[in-house]
Amino acid sequence: MQRLAFSLAVRPDNPAHAAPITVNGVAAVCDPLGGLYLPDLDILVVSDLHLEKGSAFARRGMMLPPYDTLATLKILEAVISRYDPKTVISLGDNFHDRIGSALMPDHFRQMIATMARGREWIWINGNHDPDGTVALPGSSADELHYAGLTFRHEPGLNAPLGEIAGHLHPSATVRRREKYMRRACFASDGRRLVMPAFGVTTGGLDLRHQAMRGLFDHQTLVAHMLGRDRIYSVRFVNLLG
Numbered sequence: 001m002q003r004l005a006f007s008l009a010v011r012p013d014n015p016a017h018a019a020p021i022t023v024n025g026v027a028a029v030c031d032p033l034g035g036l037y038l039p040d041l042d043i044l045v046v047s048d049l050h051l052e053k054g055s056a057f058a059r060r061g062m063m064l065p066p067y068d069t070l071a072t073l074k075i076l077e078a079v080i081s082r083y084d085p086k087t088v089i090s091l092g093d094n095f096h097d098r099i100g101s102a103l104m105p106d107h108f109r110q111m112i113a114t115m116a117r118g119r120e121w122i123w124i125n126g127n128h129d130p131d132g133t134v135a136l137p138g139s140s141a142d143e144l145h146y147a148g149l150t151f152r153h154e155p156g157l158n159a160p161l162g163e164i165a166g167h168l169h170p171s172a173t174v175r176r177r178e179k180y181m182r183r184a185c186f187a188s189d190g191r192r193l194v195m196p197a198f199g200v201t202t203g204g205l206d207l208r209h210q211a212m213r214g215l216f217d218h219q220t221l222v223a224h225m226l227g228r229d230r231i232y233s234v235r236f237v238n239l240l241g
Helices: 002-009 053-059 068-083 106-116
Strands: 019-023 026-030 036-038 043-046 087-090 120-124 139-141 143-146 149-152 163-165 170-176 179-188 222-226 231-235
Touching (some): 019 179, 019 222, 043 068, 053 068, 068 106, 120 149, 170 222, 170 231
Parallel strands (some): 087 120, 149 163
Antiparallel strands (some): 019 026, 026 036, 036 043, 170 179, 179 222
């Protein structure tokens, strides 16, 4: 919900206090808007957009604010403007349910088409949207192997080095100036990385949650936490339990 609160203030020319890291030896930049940029490959990675979540809930008789798709796409426009990548990879749960892509209004479809113009766009299938997208630019795949990296939706305990995944919506908590701060985060031990959820109405799982067990080496695990305009990188051992 924090991302929904400040999404309308996002400007692509804001200074990006990003965090440079490496994943399996590949240079990467964790951006405070929630995207991962791979400069040597000119690839931008995002995950768990959960587009049309409000509409999916409405179809089930549950009301959410109807602005989630617009707000998420506005942030996506900003991070694409910042890096102008050759390729965009969206790591699954691109839509909140299987029919969200087909039912998405045309003006949102046009926003995506404009962002995709002149670049390759790859939609990784997720558990919410396993059938791919409908009438949108780009291609769909269950996973992608490229340049020593594996891009997929769900992280696996026996995955190869260089896995970049989503699904778990990692978050972390620290104490700062006598206050507790909980934020979505990029979670990486240098061998693999789990992306924060990009959608503005997505929740999160703490890095100490059982679902994260066995994924990382806790001695080298760092939570790269999303702030309003910068990344806060905190070692796992210094996080609150």
